[in-house]
Amino acid sequence: MFTSLKRVIRSGWQGFFRDGGLSIATVFILLLTITLATSLFLFHGLSHLLISSVEEKADISLYFKEEALENDIFEFREELARISEVKEVKYISQEKALADFTEKHKDNPVLMASLAEVGRNPFLASLNIIASEPGQYQAITDFLETSDFTALIEKVDYYQRRSVIERIFSLTSTINRSFIFLSIILSLVAILVTFNTIRLAIYNSREEIKIQRLVGAGSWFIRGPFLVQGVLAGILAALICLLTFSLIIWSLSPRVETFFTDLDISQFFVTNLWQIILIQFVTGILLGVISSFLATRRYLKI
Amino acid sequence: MISFQHVTKIYPRNTIAVDDVCFDVEEKEFVSVVGKSGAGKTTLLKLLLAEEKPTQGEIFFQGKSINEIKPGNLPEFRREIGAVFQDYKLLPSKTTHENVAYALEVIGASDQEIARDVPKVLEIVGLTEKANNFPEELSGGEKQRAAIARALIHRPEVILADEPTGNLDPYHSLGIIRLLLKIQEMGTTLILATHNREIINSLGKRVVTLEDGRVIRDERRGRFIL
Numbered sequence: 247m248f249t250s251l252k253r254v255i256r257s258g259w260q261g262f263f264r265d266g267g268l269s270i271a272t273v274f275i276l277l278l279t280i281t282l283a284t285s286l287f288l289f290h291g292l293s294h295l296l297i298s299s300v301e302e303k304a305d306i307s308l309y310f311k312e313e314a315l316e317n318d319i320f321e322f323r324e325e326l327a328r329i330s331e332v333k334e335v336k337y338i339s340q341e342k343a344l345a346d347f348t349e350k351h352k353d354n355p356v357l358m359a360s361l362a363e364v365g366r367n368p369f370l371a372s373l374n375i376i377a378s379e380p381g382q383y384q385a386i387t388d389f390l391e392t393s394d395f396t397a398l399i400e401k402v403d404y405y406q407r408r409s410v411i412e413r414i415f416s417l418t419s420t421i422n423r424s425f426i427f428l429s430i431i432l433s434l435v436a437i438l439v440t441f442n443t444i445r446l447a448i449y450n451s452r453e454e455i456k457i458q459r460l461v462g463a464g465s466w467f468i469r470g471p472f473l474v475q476g477v478l479a480g481i482l483a484a485l486i487c488l489l490t491f492s493l494i495i496w497s498l499s500p501r502v503e504t505f506f507t508d509l510d511i512s513q514f515f516v517t518n519l520w521q522i523i524l525i526q527f528v529t530g531i532l533l534g535v536i537s538s539f540l541a542t543r544r545y546l547k548i
Numbered sequence: 549m550i551s552f553q554h555v556t557k558i559y560p561r562n563t564i565a566v567d568d569v570c571f572d573v574e575e576k577e578f579v580s581v582v583g584k585s586g587a588g589k590t591t592l593l594k595l596l597l598a599e600e601k602p603t604q605g606e607i608f609f610q611g612k613s614i615n616e617i618k619p620g621n622l623p624e625f626r627r628e629i630g631a632v633f634q635d636y637k638l639l640p641s642k643t644t645h646e647n648v649a650y651a652l653e654v655i656g657a658s659d660q661e662i663a664r665d666v667p668k669v670l671e672i673v674g675l676t677e678k679a680n681n682f683p684e685e686l687s688g689g690e691k692q693r694a695a696i697a698r699a700l701i702h703r704p705e706v707i708l709a710d711e712p713t714g715n716l717d718p719y720h721s722l723g724i725i726r727l728l729l730k731i732q733e734m735g736t737t738l739i740l741a742t743h744n745r746e747i748i749n750s751l752g753k754r755v756v757t758l759e760d761g762r763v764i765r766d767e768r769r770g771r772f773i774l
Contacts, residue, residue: 253653264641457637460597461698462627463654547619 250467258474268447269479275443276483276530279436283529284491284522286429291514293425297418299508306375306386307403314371314398322395323373329389331382336374343369370400381415437533444537448472448545455545469542476534484526491515491522549575549737550596550706555605557591557761565591567761568605573706573739578732580748581741582772583758589741592758593708596739597631598622610705627655630699630736634711636691638683638698644670644690645679648697655702665701673697673727689720696727706737713744721747748772 262269310319319337326335338346344367351357361368377383387404390396448455451472458468492515499512515522550573557566566588573579581589594600595607598614607614609625617625630651631637638647648669649662657665670676673693683691692712699707709728713721725747732738742748748755748771755770756763765773 249658250656261641453637454639454641457639458650458654459623460599460626460631460637461651461654462623462625462629463650464623467623467654 251470254467254470255474258471258478261471262475262478265447265475268450269475272444272447272475272479272534273483273486275440276479276533277486279440279533280483280487280526280529281490282432282436283525284487286425286432287518287522287525288491288511288515290425290429291518292509292511293421295514296506296509297421300418302376304377304383305404306377306383306390308373308375308390309370309400309403310372310398311400312370316371318395318398319371319373322393322398325393325395326373326375326386326389329386331377331379331385332375333378334376336376338372338374340367340369340371343367343372440533441537441540444476444534445541448538448541452545455542459546465546468546469539472538472542473535476536476538477531478534480530480532480534481527484523484530487526487530488523549573549577549610550739551608552592553606553608555592555595555602555607557588557595557600558603564761566595566602569758569761569763571756571763571766573737575705576732576735576737578729578738578751578753579740580751580753580755580770581739581758582743582748582755582774584743584774587758588761589743589758590710591761593631593710593739593741596708597629598625623654627702628705630702630704630707632692632695632699632707632709632712634714636683636695636715638691638694640683643680643682644675644686644694644697647683647694648701651698651702657702669697669701687720688715689717689723692716692720692724693727696724696731700731700736704736706739707731709738709740709742711742712740713742713747718746725751745772 316339323335323337326332347369348358348361375386377386383404387402390399390402455468495512495515499510502509502511552569552571555566555569556564558564569588569592581592583589591600595602596609596614598617601615609628614625639650642650645666649666652662652665667676667679670679673696675690675693675697678686678690678694683694686694692715696709696712699709707728712724712728716724721744728738728740729751752769755765755767755772757765757770757772757774759774
């Protein structure tokens with residue numbers, strides 16, 4: 247058993263290097279498929295990261311009239327906090343709003359001079375509401391319309407940004423749906439192309455398989471070296487892919503960060519490295535082995 | 549040892565390759581099967597190697613019907629037979645040594661046995677110098693000798709040689725036939741399919757003559773008469 251296994255591995259190893267051209271073609275096709283699998287994983291992960299960062303920025307700001315009492319606002323805050331759709335309610339007093347503005351724009355003399363010109367605190371007290379789920383803002387605004395405290399509210403910021411927020415949510419759900427559809431189609435195409443390339447490579451060996459059969463070799467003794475070659479091609483393709491992606495991510499990361507400040511792709515890559523390695527190696531090895539297994543099956547019927 | 553009993557092989561479109569063939573082969577016998585191209589010689593050997601199944605009739609090998617061998621047991625059955633083909637059928641990606649060793653590897657011989665036996669057999673067929681050459685680097689005669697070495701290395705009960713001299717010049721043909729005779733004299737049953745008149749007439753061994761798939765003559769010390 248051990249001797250046979252050793253011979254199968256040795257024969258597969260020799261075959262992989264002796265059929266250099268075919269091995270390179272197989273590795274190249276597997277490389278394309280693994281690259282696709284990795285790209286889909288990265289795109290999915292990064293788009294989720296981007297979407298959640300956009301979603302996190304969605305909120306509702308309630309600005310209260312100047313005459314509104316702080317106690318009433320606190321009472322309203324407690325009422326809001328009891329709604330299941332509300333994740334967090336933050337109170338920003340007039341003083342805090344002024345302090346935040348001053349801190350943020352202290353280097354802008356025009357804004358500071360304008361503020362001094364006004365001569366009083368022009369900011370209104372506000373409540374900042376964040377929903378548990380992106381789709382729950384409508385339920386919160388419905389509540390605001392029926393609340394007893396509506397009379398205290400000067401303006402609701404959500405209504406002004408509503409169309410933008412809703413567009414983002416609709417866009418993200420469309421992206422998710424399209425992504426699943428695209429992934430399925432591309433994966434099927436990649437699997438079929440890989441299978442056919444390996445089938446053609448083994449088709450070249452059909453005469454050799456027939457000879458082995460006539461010499462008295464068992465099915466696994468014949469099939470084994472092809473499976474070993476499939477594993478070797480898968481491992482090599484996965485290694486090349488991992489190296490290529492590491493280099494691309496490393497060189498692109500700073501440029502991407504200048505466009506999307508919240509999107510650290512190298513951090514995402516490092517955090518998910520084991521998962522990426524697993525995807526690459528499992529895709530490569532499984533595709534190589536399953537394709538070799540199916541392709542040899544038809545020539546073993548002698 | 550081998551018995552063909554009313555064996556018929558019909559290929560699609562009603563092409564009759566072998567028609568009601570009956571004959572026996574004794575242990576350690578040298579039998580030549582002769583006939584024109586298309587007479588059914590190769591089909592007969594393919595049937596014996598279970599590469600094809602007969603349409604009718606039965607073939608017995610050491611008392612067991614070949615027809616009844618399950619696909620999973622075919623490799624084991626074929627290890628009892630050594631086969632030499634006109635087109636050599638060497639594994640192109642393996643060296644001469646590896647090709648010969650392959651027949652031992654499939655029967656599970658140890659590395660020590662392979663290291664001991666392969667050089668000996670290569671010496672018998674005169675290919676010691678070509679042990680590390682690939683088939684494409686060998687001449688026709690050398691390829692056929694390598695194929696014979698592979699066929700006999702695991703000491704099979706019977707060797708089937710299908711037109712082993714078909715691609716060789718008279719000088720190399722003679723060398724191959726001498727080698728086959730030597731193997732048979734050492735105790736192996738040998739079935740030779742050929743249409744080479746000179747070789748058959750020089751052997752003075754049993755000759756089964758086929759014509760249109762039928763046995764028309766079976767002589768103890770036969771000659772090539774067609």
